[in-house]
Amino acid sequence: MKVLSVASEIYPLIKTGGLADVAGALPLALSAFGMETKTLIPGYPAVMKAIGDKAEKLHTFDNLFGERADVLSARHAGLDLLVLDAPAFFNRFGNPYNAPHGEGYSDNWRRFGALCKAAAEIASGALPGWEPDLVHCHDWQAALTPVYMRFAETPEKPSILTIHNIAFQGNFGIDIFPWLGLPPHALAVDGIEYYGNVSFLKGGLQTAWSVTTVSPTYAREIQTAQYGMGLEGLISARAHTVTGIVNGIDTDVWNPATDDSLVSRYSAHKPRAREPNRQALSERFGLDNDDSPIFCVVSRLTWQKGMDILAEVVGDLVAMGGKLAVLGTGEPGLEEGFRNMVRFYPGRVGTIIGYDETLSHIQQAGADAILIPSRFEPCGLTQLYGLRYGCVPVVARTGGLADTVIDANPAALAVNAATGIQFSPVEPWALSHAIRRTISLYNNKKAWLGLQKQGMKSDVSWKASAGLYADLYRKLDLMVSKP
Ligand code: ADP
Numbered sequence: 001m002k003v004l005s006v007a008s009e010i011y012p013l014i015k016t017g018g019l020a021d022v023a024g025a026l027p028l029a030l031s032a033f034g035m036e037t038k039t040l041i042p043g044y045p046a047v048m049k050a051i052g053d054k055a056e057k058l059h060t061f062d063n064l065f066g067e068r069a070d071v072l073s074a075r076h077a078g079l080d081l082l083v084l085d086a087p088a089f090f091n092r093f094g095n096p097y098n099a100p101h102g103e104g105y106s107d108n109w110r111r112f113g114a115l116c117k118a119a120a121e122i123a124s125g126a127l128p129g130w131e132p133d134l135v136h137c138h139d140w141q142a143a144l145t146p147v148y149m150r151f152a153e154t155p156e157k158p159s160i161l162t163i164h165n166i167a168f169q170g171n172f173g174i175d176i177f178p179w180l181g182l183p184p185h186a187l188a189v190d191g192i193e194y195y196g197n198v199s200f201l202k203g204g205l206q207t208a209w210s211v212t213t214v215s216p217t218y219a220r221e222i223q224t225a226q227y228g229m230g231l232e233g234l235i236s237a238r239a240h241t242v243t244g245i246v247n248g249i250d251t252d253v254w255n256p257a258t259d260d261s262l263v264s265r266y267s268a269h270k271p272r273a274r275e276p277n278r279q280a281l282s283e284r285f286g287l288d289n290d291d292s293p294i295f296c297v298v299s300r301l302t303w304q305k306g307m308d309i310l311a312e313v314v315g316d317l318v319a320m321g322g323k324l325a326v327l328g329t330g331e332p333g334l335e336e337g338f339r340n341m342v343r344f345y346p347g348r349v350g351t352i353i354g355y356d357e358t359l360s361h362i363q364q365a366g367a368d369a370i371l372i373p374s375r376f377e378p379c380g381l382t383q384l385y386g387l388r389y390g391c392v393p394v395v396a397r398t399g400g401l402a403d404t405v406i407d408a409n410p411a412a413l414a415v416n417a418a419t420g421i422q423f424s425p426v427e428p429w430a431l432s433h434a435i436r437r438t439i440s441l442y443n444n445k446k447a448w449l450g451l452q453k454q455g456m457k458s459d460v461s462w463k464a465s466a467g468l469y470a471d472l473y474r475k476l477d478l479m480v481s482k483p
Contacts, residue, residue: 001034001035001036001133001134001473001474001477002036002038002130002131002132002133002134003027003030003035003036003037003038003132003133003134003135003136003473004037004038004039004040004082004119004122004123004132004134004135004136005023005026005027005037005038005039005040005135005136005137005138006039006040006115006116006119006135006136006137006138006142006145007019007020007023007039007040007041007137007138007139007141007142008041008042008096008097008112008115008138008139008141008142009023009041009096010023010024010039010041010079010081011023011024011025012024012077013041013046013047013050013076013077014041014044014046014047014096016095016096016097017164017165018164018214018247018378018379018381019138019139019164019165021247021249021250021381022138022162022164022214022247023039023041023138024077024079025248025249025250025462026462026466026469027039027079027080028078028079028462029248029462029463029465029466030466030469030470032463032466033466033467033470034470035470035473036080037080037136038073038080038081038082038130038132039079039080039081039082040071040081040082040083040084040115040118040119040122041081041082041083041084042083042084042086042089042090042096042111042115043072043083043084043085043086043087043090043091044090044091044092044096045090045091045092045093047081047083047090048083048085048091050076051072051074051076051081051083054074054075055072055073055074055083056072056073056074057070057071057072057073058071058072058073058082058127058128059071059122059126059127059128061118061121064086064114064117064118065089065110065113065114065117065179066110067086067088067089067114068086069084069085069086069089069114069118070084070085070086071083071084071085071118071122071126071127072085082122082127084114084115084118086114089107089110089111089114090111092105097141108170109170109172109176109180109198109200110179112140112141112142112144112170112200113144113176113179113180113200115141115142116137116141116142116143116144116145116147116148116200117144117148117181119135119137119142119145119148120135120145120148120149120152123135123145123149123152123157123159124149124152124154125154132157133157133158133477133480134157134158134159134160134473134476134477135149135157135158135159135160136159136160136162136469136473137159137160137161137162137204137208138161138162138164139162139163139164139165139168139201140168140169140170140199140200140201140204141170141200142161142204143161143170143200143201143203143204143205143208144180144192144200144203144204145159145204146159146161146203146204146207146208146209147182147186147191147192147203147204147206147207148182149207150207151182151183151186157480158209158210158473158476158477158479158480159207159208159209159210160208160209160210160211160212160472160473160476161204161205161208161210161211161212162211162212162213162214163201163205163211163212163213163214163222163378164213164214164378164379165378166201166213166222166227166228166229166231166378167229167304168201169199169200169201169202169229169230169231170199170200170201171194171197171198171199171200171201171202172197172198172199172200173197173198174187174193174196174197174198176198177192177198180192180198186203190206191203191206191207192206195230201231202231202234205231205234205235205238206234208241209241209476209479210241210242210243210472210476211235211238211241211242211243212242212243212244212245212469212472213242213243213244213245213378214244214245214246214247214378214379214400215244215245215246215247215378215379215399215400215402215403215404216243216244216245216246216403217244217398217399217400217402217403218244218376218377218378218379218398218399218400219242219243219244220244221376221398221399222235223235223236223239223242227376243468243472244403245465245468245469245472246379246400246403246404246465247379247381247384247400247462247465248384248460248461248462248463248464248465248466249381249384249385249388249460249461249462250462251388251460251461254361254364254384254385254388254389255388256274256365256388256389256390259361259365261358261361261362261365262277262361262362262365263276263277263279263280263362264276264277264365266365266390267456268390268453268456268457271390271449271452271453271456274365274366274390277362277365277366278294278366278367278368279366280362280366281294281296281325281362281363281365281366281367282294282323282366284325284350284352284359284362285325285350285351285352286342286346286347286350287323287325287347287348287349287350288323288347288348292321292322292323293321293322293323293368293369293438293439293442294322294323294324294325294366294367294368294369295317295322295323295324295325295367295368295369295370295371295394295435295438296324296325296326296327296363296364296366296367296369296370296371296391297310297324297325297326297327297328297370297371298327298328298360298363298364298370298382299327299328299330299372299382300328300329300330301326301328301329301330301331301334301335301338301353302330302331302334303331303375304374304375304376304377305330305372305373305374305375306372306373306374306375306396306426306431307328307330307331307334307338307373308334309373309426309427309428309431310371310373310431311334311337311338311341312428313428313431313432313435314341314345314349316432316435317432317435318345318348318349320435320436320439321439322348322435322439323347323348323349323350324341324345324348324349324350324371325349325350325351325352325363325367326338326349326350326351326352327352327354327356327359327360327363328353329353329354329355335353338351338353339351339353360385363391364382364385364386364388364389364391365389365390365391366391367391368391368392368442368448369386369391369392369393369394369421369438369442370382370383370385370386370391370392370393370394371394371431371435372393372394372395372396372401373395373396373423373426373431374395374396374398374399374401374426375396375398375426376398376399377395377396377398377399377400377401378399378400379399379400379404380395380399380400380401380404383395383400383401383404383405383420384404384460386420386455387404387405387419387420387455387456387458387460388455388456388458388460389456390452390453390455390456392419392420392421392438392448392451392452392455393405393419393420393421393455394420394421394423394434394435394438395420395421395422395423396422396423396424396426397422397423397424398424398426401422402422404458404460405419405420405421405422406418406419406420406454407420407421407422408420408421408437408441408447408451413447413450416450416454417454418450418451418454419451419454419455419458420451420455421434421437421438421441422434
């Protein structure tokens with residue numbers, strides 16, 4: 001099958017979150033299932049620089065939302081890319097969505113509307129020699145694609161919309177509607193109208209043939225008022241077309257047996273070779289070099305990630321004999337709070353404010369456990385890295401965290417199935433209790449080693465999930481009547 005993937009970011013070219021990882025990894029994993037994917041992405045400066053003069057012009061839109069735009073074809077890092085070269089929209093440095101002062105660009109609806117319109121035209125056969133059988137869109141920035149496809153004159157092709165985080169919806173004032181080039185009846189409850197405004201995500205949820213999200217638990221959660229962010233009614237109404245498929249990770253980049261960032265490389269057969277990494281981590285974070293357990297955090301320091309809840313129980317963690325190494329950036333109050341704790345608890349808490357990919361590997365290889373007390377977590381990646389690196393995940397029982405970590409309850413421990421610790425609700429007392437359970441398991445060396453080894457054996461690659469996406473693609477393809 002030929003698949004057009006549409007995404008506003010893609011690893012390794014441009015990344016702000018998990019969406020880029022999925023957009024970058026899935027095409028490669030899907031090729032093993034006979035899927036040929038081309039990914040349409042905006043021509044940001046970083047993308048244009050990476051493809052350089054290797055790109056070939058395939059098509060020109062003379063008037064795409066009032067601007068001229070070219071579709072370029074290029075290969076990069078094993079990916080087949082279609083780059084929408086529209087300097088008026090995308091030739092902006094820095095964050096792909098936000099102006100330097102941090103607010104979203106005021107013309108984001110035009111920028112990503114143009115991306116979606118171009119995608120729908122490609123779906124209808126705008127490119128010479130290549131026409132997709134199916135279109136797979138990611139998040140609100142691509143969500144208008146199935147809307148354009150629904151209202152196009154050509155026969156509609158199957159479409160999938162994947163939600164990576166329902167908190168981001170692409171909602172705009174109703175005054176943009178006339179500029180979108182959609183027929184009047186698209187501005188309706190079964191179109192893109194949303195409480196008197198226009199919503200890209202809502203339009204996509206309404207019109208995509210199938211909706212997926214990045215874990216089965218999150219797929220259920222977003223059908224409830226607590227997690228659905230206003231879209232729960234629509235998602236519940238379409239529940240029969242909604243599935244959850246967990247993300248995988250790049251098991252070559254995240255492989256403790258070959259990872260160049262580590263002081264000492266190791267595997268599930270030699271977990272004790274982690275020790276030098278543990279010492280390196282202690283030194284880096286100024287922690288006491290003793291046997292007590294090191295908990296780590298690699299995270300955005302935000303409310304979603306439950307970092308305020310963690311801040312409340314750091315005193316308990318230290319009193320129970322634990323140590324804490326925090327790496328993150330985020331809300332200024334939380335950054336300040338974790339920085340201050342280093343002075344309150346010298347040798348027991350270390351904080352590094354910043355984004356440091358190499359250090360994040362060292363943490364997974366050196367810490368004993370990773371704390372992930374998220375209020376919601378569509379999938380989450382750091383618990384998957386933790387599993388692979390023998391850094392036992394201690395997670396809130398929500399979204400992908402609930403689906404990928406097996407709690408060390410007595411039954412799971414008895415059959416050697418446990419891979420981490422789960423807790424619920426996401427409240428300070430429950431997190432504190434989970435830390436107590438973790439420390440008590442840590443003090444039982446046999447049980448702890450079992451937990452680490454079982455985690456390291458978990459399949460966190462893309463293989464199984466790519467197979468599920470391929471099954472879904474084929475199922476949708478069967479719904480198309482062939483001439
Ligand atoms: P989200 O996308 O919601 O931030 P995920 O767990 O899905 O959460 O992905 C976060 C990614 O960002 C992971 O790859 C994690 O290792 C990385 N990360 C987060 N904060 C930092 C940091 N301060 N330094 C290095 N890597 C980080």
